[in-house]
Amino acid sequence: MVIHRSFGDKIFDSFNYVFLTLLMVITLYPFLYVVFASFSSAEMLATTRGILYKPLGFSLEAYKSVFDNPMILIGYKNTAFYVIVGTFYNIIMTSLGAFVLSRKNFYWKKYIMAMVIFTMFFGGGLIPSFLLVKGLGMYNTVWALIIPGAISTFNLIIMKTAFEAIPLSLEESAKIDGANDILILFKIILPLSMPTIAVMVLYYGVGHWNAWFGALIYLRNKELYPLQLVLREILISNSMNDMLQNSDTDKMFLGETIKHATIIVATLPILMIYPFLQKYFVKGVMIGALKG
Amino acid sequence: MDASLNKNVNYSTKKKKKSLGETIKADYKQNKFVILMALPVVIWYIVFHYAPLYGITIAFKNYSPMKGIMGSSWVGIKFFKEFFNSYYAWRVIRNTFVINIYQLVCGFPAPIILAVLLNEIKNNRFKKTVQTLTYLPHFISLVVICGMLVDFSSKDGLFNTVLATFGWNPTNLLLKPEYFRGLYVGSGIWQGIGWGSIIYLAALSGIDTEQYEAATIDGANRWKQFVNVTLPGIAPTIVILLIMQIGRLMSEGADKIILLYNANTYETADIISSFVYRKGLVDSNFSYSTAVGLFNSVVNMTLLITANKISRKVNETSLW
């Protein structure tokens, strides 16, 4: 199929490219800054302000401080567990909920929806939740970071919207063929909602990756700490050290560079995962393929 | 003929009123599996959201950790009164609202526009690159972003240097109440536009390519295709997210505000949560902050319900 590109089209395209490039440069800058800062010498960073075009006096001190810490591998290992198991559990629970709420003739739908929406606004707060987790025997176990966070109502609603967009005809022809609701969910709805599922994997996954508050409240055993909590501790203990340091130039002002190194250490794995999920965001992959 | 379709016809033509029991029984027959699938979800909500709900009563009690929530004494709306009677109550409520409206008007469309523009790019490698790089700032911690912002806004910082070439008189931007909202919302867009566009990109990729082909055959140009195929395709996503954003109009975290504001910008920058935070520094009162939070929630819920009602009337998309 030949698409005729008008002159107007070409102008728009050029502007688009320019604009997006500009946007990319601007939004990329914070990340670049952090990368440069993390490889900078601590003293030079402490005395410079403004834009960084490259690392100031190359130094690996910050990264050394982070990786020297015995807790760091534990942090990675734990977070990998929380992300994989947690996200899997999230997707299952959220899909079930979204499916149920997207059924057209379900008597209880209204009530469940109201129940769900209500929780978006009202919650008991930290103390009852804490007591609950303790009461259920989940305190100081990995499950405290997985089960209480099973469903994000925000994500649930997004998924529900995506499920509702799937043409009823597909569902009905499946029902004619004798499929029950469970099969419909797994064989029709989920495959057709892959872009949304990919987004959910990203949202939940990143959520687990970045999580630290739940761990802080529910975990006492440091061996279960997720990466972010470990990094926080590294950062804070180094900053405190900065306060007390006395005429020992090598280790001074490290707090600043470590702050940036921890961000990179935490973000790098995400950067590597994203390209895998990106292919789900490519235009119009699924519906046409399935229909054909 | 398909049994379920039959049932539907049954219900819509029979005019007699069914008893509740009959409706439920009939629904069960039709939706057996649906109910089964709903069970774990409902149980989860009850256990983890409804069981702890009694914690709300903290807002109406004089909470003491040792007495526990049940043992603390009732004080009714004392803390609500305290909040509303404070000199700055209306100012912080107004600021919370206004900043959120700014974010709604400027911040909400931004990721949508990015997603749509990206969608128009034919070069896949460029598209993927932009996609991958623009979401990165989302992962930079707020402390670092605000540190940059403070640096850029200072008298000899980046913003002033650039503006000076247009004849601007350099001045510390964060000291001016009139610029605070712009900086606050603008930096939010800077940090979040890429990440926020992901959901819209997913929605865009869910649009049936056949529709575009059909439109081209009908002779529609790019703009017409955008209006008639693309927009309707992502409209449900936009509407849902918009409604949920409206349901957050009274909330705003204090973290970023505290990192950026100062006494000179309290006028526009001090919001409910930062005000409550400062009060908490003098006397940490769980009940007080819970009460204020409850007030926020009630307003938010009202807004959401209203937005949803309006949306339902105007188009078919709504939360329920």
Add this chain to the structure above:
Amino acid sequence: MKRIPVLFLATALCLNMFVGCSKSPGAAKTDATKEGTKSEALVLPLKESVKLTYWTAFSSTILKSMDDTELYKELQKKTGMDIEFIHPPEGQSKEQLNLIIASREIPDIIEGGLTEYSGGPTKAYEDGIIAELTDLQKKYAPNISDVYSKYPDILTELQTEQGYILQVPHIRGDAKLLTSRGPEMRNDWLTELGLKSPETLDDWYTVLKTFKEKKGAVAPITGILSDLKKEDFVGAWNTKNDFYAIKGKVNYGPITPEFKNYMTTISKWYKEGLIDSEMPTNNAKMVDSRITNNQSGVLLCGYAGSTIGRFMGLMAKKDPKFDLLGVQYPVQKKGDIPFYVHVDPVVNINKAGAALISATSKHQKEAMAFLDYGWSKEGHMIFNFGIEGVSYKMENNFPKYTEVITKDPDGKPFATIGYKYMRSLYNGPFVQDPRYLEQYWDIKQETDSYNVWSKYQKNWIEANTKMYGTLTTEENSKYASIMSEVNTYKDEMYLKWLMGQQPLDNYDAYVAQLKKMGIDDAIKLKQDAYDRFMKKFPSAAKPKAFNVNDYYTK
């Protein structure tokens, strides 16, 4: 994975009901003057080990827990007790503590004075969380009791108004440990420009102008905004940005005429560019950058250790002439005694370092004995200097740190390695010995600055302008409401005046507004608390300096 919801709803509710229904213990007061309680001191080390849970902050880049420190390994050995440490993650100890209390598992020993508990230690005691220590001390803490008997002034600062002793405090044992903060200036610039170390505000004005004109200092005075409001500087106008007492009468600085004079001067200085124009938005990094790039010459609020030590070390290579030195707190006229001198309290309670014992602990005796050990002659040395023969050696009766501390083979600095062996650099429930400081401060400027700042230490102590007394929970609630509004308005006006956006003519309107907000009520609350305190502890009206550490060296 899914369990019956009803059961757990019930469990969750029951748990909290139970919590609510149990009677709160500890409300009964113990008679602080009970006669006839002999010391029944436990013999240490205990024959049968006892396990104590110990809540404290911990922050180290080389160790995971305080349990890993040589210090506590030694202490556990000497006392025969097994300590299980609970370390809250940094910066979140308040939430953690509230949760721990809500779940009823109160650690045997809690360090930190319970500052984060709403209402402080007194309320914590009344709520039945911590124990009252008078009796425990008499029976099981012979060392602590002895020190208190020789230095009864400690009790003035330690006892609550009701006569409770609730904490084992951190004691700053010597005058040298009390003063560590004050204004600092570029001494090399002063010498180069032929200026003497300034004393009066006029001296300061000259120095600042000269720094600006001759050294091109864009921001002669720099710092974060709160530095400008610190009493080290504001004291030059004989007032404070807070409450203070003159001869028993409580004043609130920001409504006094002296405060207006202060505002007039600094807004003038700001206008003339003598104060960093970015000060209201400065953060620590920007301040560092100002100093190291020679854009500033004065720090209003510098510390001997962390400011001088840091900068001198940093600039040693870049600019060997760089010299930062403390100058006197500014005064109005030459020869005046500064209104304010930085003097940390001898008795450090309500902050990190003070220890409390749980009211529900089954091992209160042992907990008391454990804490008491730190006050014995032996324990004192361990806490301050570590293990003899390993981290320090006695030379001419002086505990000198060994190379394990001063020259770590991995190049780890004093403070980092020190944490493994002692707590003298930080706070803790023991008496802090000045002899650690003499070795920690290895840059001459640090000691010199201390000498300048501490010149009028005794005068300040005797002038007795500090605030005493604590508010009851109800009073505090009212106070907090008033002050949160007062502070907001006051801070706003402060900046508007500083930056010249408002004329100081409307100072009176500002005072009137503060009165409308209830500042007079707040002052009265503070005054009542002050008077109550003075009635109970009349010796507080005539304080004098005392060095508790002499107990260990004489």
